[in-house]
Amino acid sequence: MIEFKSVTKRYPDGTVAVDALSLTAPTGQITVLVGPSGCGKTTSLRMINRMIELSSGQILIDGTDTAGQDAATLRRGIGYVIQHAGLFPHRTIVDNIATVPMLVGWGRTRARERAYELLERVGLDRRLARRYPAQLSGGQQQRVGVARALAVDPPILLMDEPFSAVDPIVREELQTELMRLQAELDKTIVFVTHDIDEAIRIGDQVAVMRQGGLLAQLAPPAELLAHPHDDFVADFVGRDRGYRALAFSNAQLPALREERTVRLGAALDGDRSGAGDDWLLVVDDAQRPQGWLDLRAGHRDAAADHLELGGTTACRDGSLRSLLDAALSSPAGRGVVIDDTGRLLGTVTAREVLALIEAERERPTSSAGSTEPLEKSTPG
Amino acid sequence: MSEYFTWLLDNAGQVTALFWAHTKLAVIPLLIGLVLALPLGWASRRIPRLYTPMVGLTGLLYTIPSLALFVALPGIIGTKILDPVNVVVALTLYTVALLVRTVADGLAAVPEDVQAAATAMGYRRFRRLVAVELPIAVPVIAAGLRVAAVSNVSLVSVAALIGVPQLGQLFTSGFQLFYFVPIVWGVVLCLLLAFLLDAVILLVARWLTPWTRAAQA
Structure with missing residues (x-):
């Protein structure tokens, strides 16, 4: 469980990126931070693993304040998937995935073994292992990014607009794949996106953020569609939300007609x-x-x-x-x-x-x- | 034509010695310069306020005429006027002047998301530099190194004027004797050396960066 307690990020020039944010990302669930650019969603994500230090407030992981911990050690225990995958261009796919195992001292053989295992887990062919990132498609690179983040089996996964750079068909594939993986792995995931459809599709709960780093609404997707808290959320959730809300209703099938x-x-x-x-x-x-x-x-x-x-x-x-x-x-x-x-x-x-x-x-x-x-x- | 080869055979021992001396005087400053430029380049990349003065200052260094530097250095660092150390120090300064900017720019060219990913994976600063940033900066740094190598080979020959033995001596003695053969050989061997150094750097850089060719394959 990740708890934000009145977290604020203020830059030296006075800009407030995140303003007194309080929310909880429950264990084993996908919490999506969504909002227009400049709403502080990526800043919020990066404060969890202290890539950005917070100005005031607290972030607790399973009850422990992250502020007291060594930043590099903290990060090695938190999976991170970045926009455009951010793979190391000079390392082969298998060595990219083995990055964190090597950092925590697993030794090359064990780290590589684990990397091969993960390659299959994210649905990639073992034959890609010896290639370099530039030889893979955007969708494949993003899968490798997910595998790299999962390498030491961290309980927490942070995902920063991971699927925004791929085409819509691949994006949907990756989303489905993520939900499949999550059903197996039960990670605590915090997922940042600017795409409300993506948020509604994959989130167990969705935090809509607005300019100035304010939390506009935190709710499960169906509730967000049915009861937007204010005009901003209603606007952001967008048109045809009545139709989209149907995605969350399962019904008894009517009597089907037989078809010639x-x-x-x-x-x-x-x-x-x-x-x-x-x-x-x-x-x-x-x-x-x-x-x-x-x-x-x-x-x-x-x-x-x-x-x-x-x-x-x-x-x-x-x-x-x-x-x-x-x-x-x-x-x-x-x-x-x-x-x-x-x-x-x-x-x-x-x-x-x-x-x-x-x-x-x-x-x-x-x-x-x-x-x-x-x-x-x-x-x- | 045979005159040229006869001369070369007659003077083979001396020419070989000059060639090696020239190589050493060009390569040693290149290596020391690279080692010095790495932390300086890294610092001017880390601390943005340092970049402009650092690149400006080192650039300015390069505009000091080499002959003036060769002559002035003994007075500054207390060496003898004929000491080859003067040449090594002067060329090290030129190499640093060329490479600080190259290193800084090479590190700056590491994509933002790759740097962020390295931080997020839990790399500490030094290991991140060695394991991620420098390897990715190799093509840029190698390009700068090739320029510095060729520039060094040509600058070394100027040291003939202050009496430090290397291929430049073939020019000065040829001039004194109004005899063209050693001058031509001096030029040919300087070109050969520049070409060899360039090839070595190119090969080492290729060996270090198999990933840059993978993209096209």
Whole structure:
């Protein structure tokens, strides 16, 4: 547990970067600091491992004041993932990961062994071990950055806008990967970002900060979306927050309709059209949806390049948001629902999902603003 | 043409001795200068207020004519006028003058996020310098070192005018005798030495920085 007790950072020129910040980052949870640039979120993060010294107040880690400790020793016990990964360009990937083990005196063999283990843990090929950072993609470098931070298995992980320099697709991959890792590792994570969507996606609790280093609101993501504390938070959380809040509501699936399907690549016989519906769902041998086929186009078979790929899919135990999105994005107007293995379960229309949302609203215990533990889900 | 080779064979012993003397007079100040420039460059990088005066002062040093320095040094440090130490000290000063800025700029070129990462990993100041910052600054420092090496080779020959033996003597004796052969050999051997030193620095720098080529591979 990390506790900020009325922490202030004032620079010699009088600028106040962080103003009497008090918050607690609970053990085993992801606390996200989010806010516009200049709100003091990175300063706050760097005060935890004393890369920046605080002007007044206290930061306690598991009850111990960090001020009394040797800074370098303190830092070796706290994982740090930096923006743009900040890998050492002159060291191979394996030696980058082995940095802290070497610093704390593990010896080369053991440090390297651990580095190889971590390389796999963050989803990278062992063959990358002997390469230099410049030979890796941005996303791969960031994974190495995470591996390096985890090398001596520190209980605390500080992450400073770690995914802001990669493209949106890779960013989502890395976020998913982080949540997967966190489910295994149970670290106390403090994560800084300026991206509210990222904050809401990965945070167990989100601290919204405003210019001048003030804490505007500290709340779980769902509550932030449902009950922004003031105009600043409401503004920052942004538009379509009603829709985004659906990501935190899981509902009993409605009765799914059975969908006519055709195997990928199969020939189409004439009698398929004219059944009052112009769209046919194409599945592979394992019953996994591949895309929709427009019967009006007069294709003679269900070849892969005839498919409309626009629709997203929703998982059986996914959120209302992914369910609604599947329905809205489907060219047929019917959202595809799959099970954990990707097999087709059936389809659902937007009208049915909306009815479900209405029904959820009427049940007082499970409104979007509930504070009960919420399961996170990945929008399809 | 044969005249040139006959002369070289006739004077092989002396020319070899001059070549070695020249090498030593150029290389020793280069090494001492580098060792001195590292802490000075590091200091002017750490303390921003030091950078401008330090770079200005060392730059100014470089503008002192070498001959004047060779002649003045005995009076300042109490050596004999013909002592080769004068040359070593003078060229060390020039090397420092060239390298302080190079070292400071090389360290400044270490990316901000790499420096922050090194701090966050728990490096203490000295180990961070040796293990992270200097290795990354090698290409910049090596570039400065190559300039200093070539400059030293040419400056050493000026010391012939104060009677310190090295390849420059081939120029002075050639002039006195109105005989071009030793002058030509002096020039050729100076070029050869400059080229060799340059190649050595280049090779050592390449060996120290396999990572700079990895990016293109």
